[in-house]
Amino acid sequence: MSRFAHPAGDRHAEMLPHERPPLAPADLNRINHAIWPRTSTRTDGALTIGGVDVRDLAEQYGTPLYVVDEDDVRSRMREYATAFAGSDVHYAGKAFLCKEIVRWLMDEDLGLDVASGGELAVALSVGFPPSRITLHGNNKSAAELRRALEVGVGHVVVDSFEEIARLGYFAEQMDVRPRVMVRVTTGVEAHTHEFIATAHDDQKFGLSLNTGAAAEAVRRILALPQLELVGLHSHIGSQIVDTAGFEVAATRLATLLVQIKDEHGVVLPELDLGGGYGIAYVEGDVAPDIKVIADALREIVEKVCTSSGLPVPRLTVEPGRAIVGPGGVTLYEVGTVKDVEGLRTYVSVDGGMSDNARTALYGAEYTTVLASRESDAAPMLSRVVGKHCESGDIVVRDHYLPADLAPGDLLAVAATGAYCRSLASNYNYLPKPAVVAVSGGRARVIVQGETEDDLLRGQL
Known part of the structure; x- marks a missing residue:
C-alpha cells in the first residue's frame, strides 16, 4: 500500500542515525525528477531550475525564496486538460493563487475554484471568465455571495441550510438564478491526516448523506425557483493516490441521484x-x-450511473496540489549548524514555519538538498529548522545532508509549490518571501516579497 494511504508523518518515527538507512555521498547530490521540478538539474554542481542557477536567484532576490518552474506547472495543467477531455478541470486556487497563476489557467483553458472573496478578487482582477469559477466555502459571507452573484460565477457549492436560504434571498433581490451544487459528505474516510480528510460526518464541511441532511438540502433548493440545482459535489480529502475512495463516494452519490430522480x-x-x-x-x-x-474516474461514474439507471453526468475534478506542488521549490540560506551528539545535526535556515507551516501542522515530510554546490562529504542526519521562537519550527524533520554543510550554503526544499505560500504568515514579524517564476533561463517576480515597511503598514 502506498504511504499516501496513511496520515502524513505516520511512517516517520524519531530515529537515531544507526536506525536510518545508509546513503552514499552521491545520493545526496541526486535530483530525482519524481520529486523535483521537471526542468531541475545540476550545472557545475549547483541546482538549476528552468535554466536558472539558484545561486543567481538567491543573490538577486534574497532568501527565503519561493521558486516556481513555469514549464512544470503549465505542463501539468495541460496534462489534466488532456486526461479529462470531455470533463471539466477546475484548479483549486487554495493550493497557491496569484495573478500570474490565473493567467496560466486562462492560457491553458482550465476552470478555477475559489474559497473566499479574496481569491475571487484575484481571479477577476486579471479578467478570468466568471463562468469558469466555482465558489466554495463552509461559511460564505453575505458580501462574498453577493459578489459571486453580481459577477455571475459558474457554480456556487452550497454547504449549509442557512446558506441555501441566504443565497435564495440574494438571488431574488438581484434577479439572477445561480447554478448551485450541494456539497455532500459521503462518509468515505480518506486515509490521510485528520486535518485534510473532508468526507467523514464529524467535520465542518458539507451536508451528510447518512443523516439525510444532503437530501433535505436538495429539497430546499428545489423549493426555491430562484436557484438552479445542477449537481452534487464531494471531496474526500487530500494527498490521495488511488481511486478506491472515489469509487465508494461516487457509488453513494449515485444513490442520492436516484433518490432525487424518484422523489422529485x-x-x-x-x-x-x-x-x-x-x-x-x-x-x-x-x-x-x-x-x-482520469480513465478510472470516468469508468467509475459510468458504471455506477448505468447500474442505477441514470444518464452519465458531466464530471468535474478539482486538482490543486497535483498541478502546482511539484513545480515549487523553496530556497534558504544556512545560518547555524549545531550538532546534538548522538542524535542529529540541527541546520538552521533563514525562514521556517512562517513560510512553510505544513511540517508543524500535518507532520509533512520533505526532501532537501545542498543546492549551491555538490559535496562528496559523508552523510549526516540533519533536521532543518527555522529561526522562529518555537521548538516545533521544523522545515524538514529528518534528512541526510553532507557533513561539510556550512553557514552561507543554500538549501533547496522540493515540492513546496502547494500550500506553503498560501499558509505563510508573519510570525515573529518575518516578511513573506517573494515568489519567482523561472523558464527558459530567465526569472521574474510574480509575487513581490514583503519588506519591513509592509509589516509596519497599517499600524497606528
Missing part, C-alpha cells in the same frame, strides 16, 4: 468528485498517473 423527477446533469490527488515528497513516494486516474 429531476435528473441532475453534473457530478463533481473534487480533487486531492497526491504528489511525491520523499524517496519512495509514487504520485498517481493522471491518465490512469
